Amino acid sequence: MVQIRSRDFIQSISSALQYISYYHSPDFIKAMTLAYRNEESIPAKDAMLQILTNSQMSALGHRPICQDTGMVVVFIEVGMQVAWDSNQSIEEMVNQGVSQAYMNRDNPLRASMVSDPAGKRVNTKDNTPAITHVKIVQGNKVSVSIAAKGGGSENKAQFVILNPSESIVDWILEKIPQMGAGWCPPGVLGVGIGGSAEKAMLLAKEALMKPIDIQDLIKRGPNSRIEELRIELYDKINALGIGAQGYGGLTTVLDVKILDYPTHAASLPVAIIPNCAATRHVHFELDGEGEAKLIPPDLNLWPEESWSPKTNIKHIHLQKISREDLKDWKVGDLLLLSGKVLTARDAAHKKIATLLSLKEKLPVEFKDRFIYYVGPVDAIANEVTGPAGPTTANRMDHFLPMMYTLGMMGSIGKAERGDEAIHEIRKNNSVYLSAVGGAAYLVSKAITSAKIIAFPELGMEAIYEFEVENMPVMVSIDVRGESIHKDAPKIWKNKSIPLKEFL
Structure with a gap:
């Protein structure tokens, strides 16, 4: 009988969460580098290099890859010959490890979990509770x-119960474009097939824990129907032309991972869950000999080149431009922003709407300002702010008419906007700029000052005023209503990844 001490288990959970906050796994680094080398779309290639540069910076600086440091999902297999030296349940130990990791003084992680989800949605402050799945198996580990x-x-997860005669591939290819770019491609797609509704979703999530190995599979050839499906979906999803960040390009998924399970003869449950460009996960085992030992990735894995501003990039000072100047910006233009921006996410927008409905004075003046959709990680030591990458912009779409009434000049976020939002942007002679999701630490280095100016009780969703210097963004919707997320995938659709991938 092997005895597992609670302190070893708790510390291993905590250490693993710290580890994955700043280390990408070697398989991801290799796959993203390969995709970057093969990419022919200039905006997508630039985005991938930002992601890779950010990844290396995070590994060296031990700071989060992304400002959204995630909700914790744990799959635990407990051997039947294991005894616990603990007076806590497994879930209680997991949550203690989560709390310890997210409140780490040297590398605090953003707490995003809220309780009372259908009501007050109060932040739990330490990112607990985790989503924990426990299985009892043979063995002593x-x-x-x-x-x-x-x-x-996570918001892009999809589920369906197909008729047994229907096509899994057709359904997935229909859903991927509908998911948009809010999941920060390129990443990995997890697919669960079979079982029941909840089992298919679990299979899709668990599949995301598997290593990226699609190139090895393609080289040796498939040995099962599931492996055939993986290759077919990998090829056909990438042929959709969505590309990195939805900018159009050759690579949308780095791999497709599939797990299946027997199901009822009348059913074909299918679930898909994407993993973003942060792709944070790690596996470890405990055998009673102490806490887990996690080995950092080799720093030589990253490409030698790193992101830097291109010669054709436009330098923009936000306090020195007029609405007339916005007419010169075109979709696809790369900009370096300097000056002051305001931040606001879902909760701040909702609070603004409430104050307006009560005819109360707003604590912030929005006239001629740019709003950055972001919830940063807390700063440490000499940092102005922690990692501060963009959040998904279309969650704020229904607030756009209100914000334009308040005089907002433009917005900054990630991924596409809906048709009504594009109409509002065009109607107000405005623009939408996108920063790269998955490059949060890199973006934070462009922020020279940060102060909370409204709603401090909202924590990371408070309104900040950032002063930025050379913050990299791209014009994703211009004053004419042209959208890169709508147009670029059409250009890149059905273009193949070059054969050099297989050399």
């Missing part, structure tokens, strides 16, 4: 797969 799942990718 405890096996743990742990992930920190970002909200942008």
Whole structure:
């Protein structure tokens, strides 16, 4: 009988969450580098290099890859010959480890979990509770797969029960474009097939814990129907032309992972869950000999080149431009922003709407300002702010008429906007700029000052005023209503990844 001490288990959970907050796994680094090398779309290639540069910066600086440090999902297999030296339940130990990791003084992680989800939605302050799945198996070890799942990718999960005669591939190819770019492609798609409704979803989530190995599979050839499906979906999803960040390009998924399970003869449950470009997960085992030992990735894995501003980039000072100047900006233009921006996410927008409905004075003046949709990580040491990448912009779409009434000049976020939002942007002679999701630490280096100016009780969703210097963004919707997320995938659709991938 192997005895597992609670302190070893709790510390291993905590260490693993710290580890995945700033280390990408080697398989992801290799796959993203390969995709970057093969990419022919200039905006997508630039976005991938920002993601890779950010990844290396985070590994060196031990700061989060993404400002959304995720909700914790844990799959635990407990051997039947294991005894616990603990007076806590497994879930209680997991949550203690989560709390310890997210409140770490040297690398605090953003707490995003809220209680009373259908009501007051109060932040739990330490990112607990985790989503914990426990299985009892043969053996004398405890096996743990742990992930920190970002909200942008989790929100794009899809589920269906098909008729047994219907096509899994057709359904997935229909859903991927509908998911948009809020999940921060390129990433990994998890697919669960079979079982029941809840089993299919679990299979899709668990599949995301598997290593990226699609190139090895393509080279050796499939040995099963599931492996055939993986290759077919990988090829056909990438042929959709969505590309990195939805900018159009050759790579939308780095891999497709599939797990299946027997199901009822009348059913074909199918679930898909994407993992974003942060793709944070790690596996470890405990055998009674102490806490888990996690080995950092080799720093030589990243490409030698790193992101830097291109010669054709436009330098923009936000306090020195007029609405007339926005007419010169075109979709696809790369900009370096300097000056002051305001931040606001869902909760701040909702609070603004409430104050307006009560005819109360707003604490912030929005006239001629740009709003950055972001919820940053807390700063440490000499930082102005922690990692501060964009959140999904279309969650704020229904607030756009209100914000334009208040005089907002433009907005900054990630991924596409809906048709009504595009109409509002065009009607108000405004623009929408996008920053790269998955490059949060890189973006934070452009922020030279940060102060909370409204709603401090909202925590990371408070309104900040950032002063930025050379913050990289791209014009994603211009004053004419042209949208890169609508137009670019059409250009890149059905273009193949070049054969050099297989050399």
